[in-house]
Amino acid sequence: MKKIDFNKASFRDFENIPEMDAFATASYFQEYLDFLRVNGHLNYRIESRSPVGPEMDLMLPGDDKPTRSVCLVSNDYLGFSQHPKIKQAVADAALRFGTGSGASPAIGGHFIYHRQLEEKIAAFYGRADAILFTTGYTANSATLQCLLHQEDLAILDMAVHASVYEGCIRTNTKQFLHNNLEHLEQILRSAQHTYRTRFVIVDGVYSQDGDIAPLDQITELAHQYGAYVIVDDAHGIGVTGATGRGVVEQFCLFEKVDIITGTFSKALGCIGGYVVARPEIVNYLKYQAKQHLFSTTATPAIAGIIRAIDLIDEEPEWRTRLWTNIEYLKSGLKAQGLNIGTTASAVIPVKIGDIPKTLETGRLLLRAGIFANPIMYPAVSKKDARVRMNIMATHTQAHLDKVLKAFQQIDKQLNLKK
Numbered sequence: 469m470k471k472i473d474f475n476k477a478s479f480r481d482f483e484n485i486p487e488m489d490a491f492a493t494a495s496y497f498q499e500y501l502d503f504l505r506v507n508g509h510l511n512y513r514i515e516s517r518s519p520v521g522p523e524m525d526l527m528l529p530g531d532d533k534p535t536r537s538v539c540l541v542s543n544d545y546l547g548f549s550q551h552p553k554i555k556q557a558v559a560d561a562a563l564r565f566g567t568g569s570g571a572s573p574a575i576g577g578h579f580i581y582h583r584q585l586e587e588k589i590a591a592f593y594g595r596a597d598a599i600l601f602t603t604g605y606t607a608n609s610a611t612l613q614c615l616l617h618q619e620d621l622a623i624l625d626m627a628v629h630a631s632v633y634e635g636c637i638r639t640n641t642k643q644f645l646h647n648n649l650e651h652l653e654q655i656l657r658s659a660q661h662t663y664r665t666r667f668v669i670v671d672g673v674y675s676q677d678g679d680i681a682p683l684d685q686i687t688e689l690a691h692q693y694g695a696y697v698i699v700d701d702a703h704g705i706g707v708t709g710a711t712g713r714g715v716v717e718q719f720c721l722f723e724k725v726d727i728i729t730g731t732f733s734k735a736l737g738c739i740g741g742y743v744v745a746r747p748e749i750v751n752y753l754k755y756q757a758k759q760h761l762f763s764t765t766a767t768p769a770i771a772g773i774i775r776a777i778d779l780i781d782e783e784p785e786w787r788t789r790l791w792t793n794i795e796y797l798k799s800g801l802k803a804q805g806l807n808i809g810t811t812a813s814a815v816i817p818v819k820i821g822d823i824p825k826t827l828e829t830g831r832l833l834l835r836a837g838i839f840a841n842p843i844m845y846p847a848v849s850k851k852d853a854r855v856r857m858n859i860m861a862t863h864t865q866a867h868l869d870k871v872l873k874a875f876q877q878i879d880k881q882l883n884l885k886k
């Protein structure tokens with residue numbers, strides 16, 4: 469077997485090595501992890517000893533005590549995972565209902581708090597009904613696996629989340645270039661009479677670039693060619709739109725988008741996924757989506773999500789603070805000449821391109837007391853490695869200044885613009 473060059477490798481190279489069985493592959497992968505560790509580049513699964521927040525106490529590789537670091541890794545954009553009113557709602561629900569729901573939804577695991585959350589998230593989008601899933605990942609993968617089969621077609625923006633790709637394993641797929649309407653139209657036109665159901669599937673906010681889908685034009689095109697639109701607004705909810713209802717609100721498409729999927733794990737500070745659609749689709753999923761039907765429902769802690777959704781309207785100041793921070797960091801990075809792409813959300817990439825340089829930037833940031841994720845292939849294309857930052861409403865200007873200063877120093881050392 470040809471040896472993998474660890475200097476150029478990515479996790480994907482170890483997904484399926486034809487000559488190796490599962491155990492041999494795992495051992496070879498272990499060698500790769502050890503290689504990354506020795507070079508100080510295994511900055512994954514770093515343990516925090518403190519709650520999610522703009523600063524966390526991190527156990528850095530090789531250290532025996534935690535380091536207080538500025539954190540740019542959390543999707544808890546509004547800081548809601550630590551909001552006292554949400555924590556109180558979770559505590560009250562645990563005291564009243566306990567810690568588990570005991571069964572899957574159709575056979576005894578459906579409780580008042582599940583119905584209330586379904587109604588709450590549906591009403592948030594001005595719709596009548598919604599279904600809950602254990603995670604945002606499952607909301608996508610289960611829904612698509614349930615609705616799309618051999619006779620159908622999923623037309624995907626090539627940058628959609630991994631959960632969408634997993635959802636499409638039983639159907640036909642065609643990918644269009646990221647946010648490219650001409651390419652989308654070509655595919656829509658050519659597929660018009662060939663497949664039974666055609667879904668155009670996009671993210672509202674893209675998780676690696678932080679840019680948004682031109683959802684108004686995408687929806688118009690899809691409908692013109694008789695296709696349906698599904699938008700996953702995992703990173704839009706709570707962040708974009710005049711009242712935090714995400715990209716669907718930004719383009720005023722509440723009535724037009726056919727299916728909205730999303731997660732409670734990011735701006736809402738908890739965990740779980742949802743799908744909002746017309747009632748017959750929601751009911752079909754409730755009885756046909758295997759990952760919903762045969763899986764125990766969420767714990768009473770989801771009462772915290774019900775409170776969090778209310779707080780999006782009751783305390784818009786969190787969103788205001790978040791956007792002040794986003795604009796501050798963006799303009800500081802741009803002033804340094806760094807490439808932050810076309811982000812229009814709380815996800816800000818610094819695009820570096822080269823994988824070893826990106827890993828080294830991640831390591832130097834960590835040593836400067838800043839935790840940000842280096843992102844590489846297969847999450848992004850091979851030439852598009854970057855350090856990704858997630859901004860929170862609870863970051864202070866001092867946190868962001870520290871980040872800007874660190875980038876200035878690392879840029880001098882590594883020349884990030886080249």
Ligand SMILES: Cc1ncc(COP(=O)(O)O)c(C=O)c1O
Nearest residue numbers: 603604605629671675702731733
């Ligand atoms: C666009 C997108 N959709 C779905 C998910 C999955 O959501 P969850 O983490 O709640 O499973 C993520 C990331 O986690 C995401 O970035």
